[in-house]
Amino acid sequence: MTSHSSPPKIVLVGNPNVGKSVLFNVLTGSYTTVSNYPGTSVEVASGRCRIGGRAYEVLDTPGMYSLMPITEEERVARKILLTERPDVLLHVVDARNIERMLPMTLQLIEARQPVILVVNILDEAERLGMTFDLPRLAQNLGIPVVGAVMKRRQGLEELQQAITGFTSAPRALEVYANDLEADIRRLAEMLKADYPLGARATAILLMQRDQEVETLVRAEEGEGFPLIAPVLHDIKFNRRADLNLLISLERKRLTRKMLEGAFQQRDADHLMFSERLSRWAMNPFSGVPLLVLVLYFGLYQFVGNFGAGTLVDFLEGVLFENYINPAVVGFFNRITDIYWLRELLVGEYGLWTLGIRYAVALILPIVGTFFLVFSLLEDTGYFPRLAMLVDRLFKQIGLSGRAVIPIVLGFGCDTMATMVTRTLESARERIIATLLLALAIPCSAQLGVILGLLAVYPGALVVWMLVMVAVFLLIGYLSARVLPGENPVFYMEIPPLRLPQARNVLVKTLTRMQSYFLEILPLFLVASVILWAGKMSGILDLVVKGMTPLVRALGLPGEATAAFIFGFFRRDFGAAGLYDLQNRGLLSPVQLTVAAVTLTLFVPCIAQFLMMKKERGLRTSLGIFVFVSVLAFSVGWGLNRLLLLTGVLA
């Protein structure tokens, strides 16, 4: 192993869903930080570990299928390979799919990476009737191979030994079919610079029209590039029809050769329980009821009742109301008697009262419980099944099944969901998803308050839900017709259903809560300062007065105006404002329903707006802002008329 002043680096790569993060956690213990890769929304985990008295730095990468990146995740994973120059590269594969994943091992060997192959999930593969001769495979490949069941720490010691004993010995490369090999060599010999992936792999990626690699080669070769270009163009043209297919088939052939004598498959024909459960989840007749159950127990009972009910009651009603608030308010009142300062700190819209208390006592428990459910579902592999269930419906609103993930996340936090829309493939899909999130998807904080608000009148709850679903589908349908471009194509791997690991779920939940909290708390504080300034200067009163006629037009009392203004600072502030009005008995069921509908549809909170601007640009986000505002009040106005006319909820 080469000596560095910094500790040697271990980098984990592999397909999604092969147990990379489990291996990462097993290796690093609790010394983990998860952060977004610079300039992207892709999460990369890094940590440290000690093996045999030596410190290592460990990097987990997003799932990748091949060295040729297509998605943003794959691009980040490859960038890490290109820039980090790992000392040991662990290629983690799922033993059950070894035939499909080994081509990437071949690619990594080809790219002169210091690879150790980790054949994970051996237990389940053996249950499927597969048998392995891993020493034989190691011999065939010429690299260390370790078999493992990482969730039970099986194979950890062998892996640690393989890491400490790793020597980056040069390996003979298997060759491709003659004519293809000749082209690769011809191009590779022309590459003079030192490439992180080696000349050979770089040449192949060049032939496959990898733009990033071409830019890199152009820069590295400088004046030599004009000599390379004609050869490259010549090869690209001659092989325009089937290069990628040919390379894939060649790698498949090599994979078979590598696996000869190292792997056997007996037929195991009975369906395991997890497979039967998976089919139920994907069959629309059982899958839709299952979805309803998941929504009812996960979202309504756990997040709504437990998170927004029990937990909030305890934190806000008991802890803050009885113990913390009096102490804090008393403390500040003792140290200052300047009116404006008191107001700023502990007044009606003060930093403490509106900022910290709301963030900690109201939002955190709701968002926390939501993220727990979300991470739990994510780790079972439920979302891809949901995506394939809704794809046909989502096509009608211009989205593919993939978009189900940002939309579901939107029920937790629309701001985060808006950020995640960048994983969608086309600009058209991203705009539609952003619009729908801003319009018809209430975040968990808002949802919690609204469900609590409407629970008193079940009829109101039903009307509210129907209107939301109708607006979601109608606006989606119309925007899919209006926006130019083609409908997206849907394809997704369906990973096996599995039992989530408690530790993984907790780490994910805490990471999400942490980033949410760090991102949102400052905005809470800004919001309370703005509101405080508005109140002290009288501007708030003016804005409220200005908007009051609009609110009255919806048939609502003028007092409800404040709720709408607050709605912009935090959607749930608005809903909570309605809560106060209802407690004071100022709202009839019809008014309550109209207010809840308008408020849910009404403009996104300030954080979501800022995120929209960052992701979609100022023009698009302003357009969405205006559209959503006009639509919210129009729907509210129409609904009020309709309800009064028909006498429903009267």
Next chain:
Amino acid sequence: MEKLSAQAEEILETLWIATVEEHQAGYPLTDLDAGAEDAALQELIRRAYVETRSGRIYLRKEGRPEAAMTVRRHRLAERLMMDILDIQGEKGNDQACEFEHLLHEGVDRKICTLLNHPATCPHGKPIPPGPCCEEARRQGTAGVVPLTEVRAGQAGEIAYLAISDGQKMQKMMSMGVLPGNRLELIQRFPSYVFKVGNSQFAVDDVLAREIHIRDER
């Protein structure tokens, strides 16, 4: 036996259409491009494929199989030109006329299999079935079909991918959806779910139409 000349093939074709498809009794010699002394006509008479009586030319029983195959090659060529190569209209017709004479020695069989044993030409006329079609019918195979034609629970080898978007094609390939691999269709609705190796994938009908399976039925 030596190959028939292109002109002789044209005559057989005309006769097949007139007698078998339009139920005429023979075909007036005068309407034929070639005269009575033409070499191509003599060639056919020598082989006893046709006979001439009182100014009309008749297709004999011995000539029927050859005539059927000639028509078949012509219409397969039309299918190939218009469906696969996208050469339409008069130009497609002309190209097909020249191309058909090249479809010998098993080439017609390969093209027929590639086109999945089509029953009619682009103009809606029947294509006489060849041995390969009979064979496929006897075995009950539908040949190479898009995934949308496969029933849930059936399996087959992936024959080829006709995915127009290069990136998606590559993605499918890197996920193991490769020609030669065995694919089992699990579910058709609301999305297509299939299994390759021990992995499962979901695709919509756009992609399903582009994945072609050699049916094992």
